[in-house]
Amino acid sequence: VMGKPMLLIHPIPGQEERNAALLLQEGVAQRADDEATLLFRLQRLLADPACGGVELSVPELALALQAGQPLAALEAACQEQLEQHLRAGRTPVLYTSRGEEPCASSEARLALGLAIAALMARVAAALAERLGYLISKGGITSHTLLADGLQLAGVQLQGQVLPGLSLVLAGAGGMPVITFPGNLGEADTLWQAWRLLEGAEGPAEPEEERR
Numbered sequence: 001v002m003g004k005p006m007l008l009i010h011p012i013p014g015q016e017e018r019n020a021a022l023l024l025q026e027g028v029a030q031r032a033d034d035e036a037t038l039l040f041r042l043q044r045l046l047a048d049p050a051c052g053g054v055e056l057s058v059p060e061l062a063l064a065l066q067a068g069q070p071l072a073a074l075e076a077a078c079q080e081q082l083e084q085h086l087r088a089g090r091t092p093v094l095y096t097s098r099g100e101e102p103c104a105s106s107e108a109r110l111a112l113g114l115a116i117a118a119l120m121a122r123v124a125a126a127l128a129e130r131l132g133y134l135i136s137k138g139g140i141t142s143h144t145l146l147a148d149g150l151q152l153a154g155v156q157l158q159g160q161v162l163p164g165l166s167l168v169l170a171g172a173g174g175m176p177v178i179t180f181p182g183n184l185g186e187a188d189t190l191w192q193a194w195r196l197l198e199g200a201e202g203p204a205e206p207e208e209e210r211r
Contacts, residue, residue, distance in 0.1 A: 045191045052085030117141045121149030133197045137180040
């Protein structure tokens with residue numbers, strides 16, 4: 001519709017796999033299995049000195065799941081690192097480690113994907129009040145954040161802030177949440193969405209881009 005290519009990467013078995021198959025069949029998307037092709041979206045945001053990144057280790061989480069170990073320690077470590085960025089006046093950015101994580105079956109891959117989404121939702125929900133807004137990337141991740149992390153029965157849809165990016169108001173206080181579907185957007189779309197919620201004006205570039 002927008003004349004932009006759609007790139008799919010590692011869809012989670014189930015609905016996402018079926019959606020991906022249909023898009024590929026209709027010739028409106030391409031599938032990538034090399035996550036290096038997608039890093040540029042996150043890097044643009046992390047290049048801004050006002051943001052601070054925290055990486056959730058997928059291999060570490062997968063090992064804990066395989067061993068039947070609780071994820072409390074990993075969750076607490078992520079939350080503490082995010083809070084450190086908050087105390088320093090930076091916007092915390094939680095993201096997963098890159099690379100294909102081998103799974104024994106499609107069911108195991110689904111369980112891993114859901115565990116990642118659930119952990120990120122809990123961490124984000126714990127910090128939501130102090131953050132004042134949230135940007136959630138990925139369909140399942142966004143649903144899990146809203147339904148399970150923030151425990152919302154519904155949200156107020158406000159419209160699109162950028163092409164394909166919806167703004168909703170969550171909870172009684174109407175906290176802004178931008179939902180960012182999958183791999184939609186250009187290199188700076190995620191960064192632009194963050195700047196909108198921060199109230200920034202003009203087409204300023206991150207410090208590294210201006211040099």
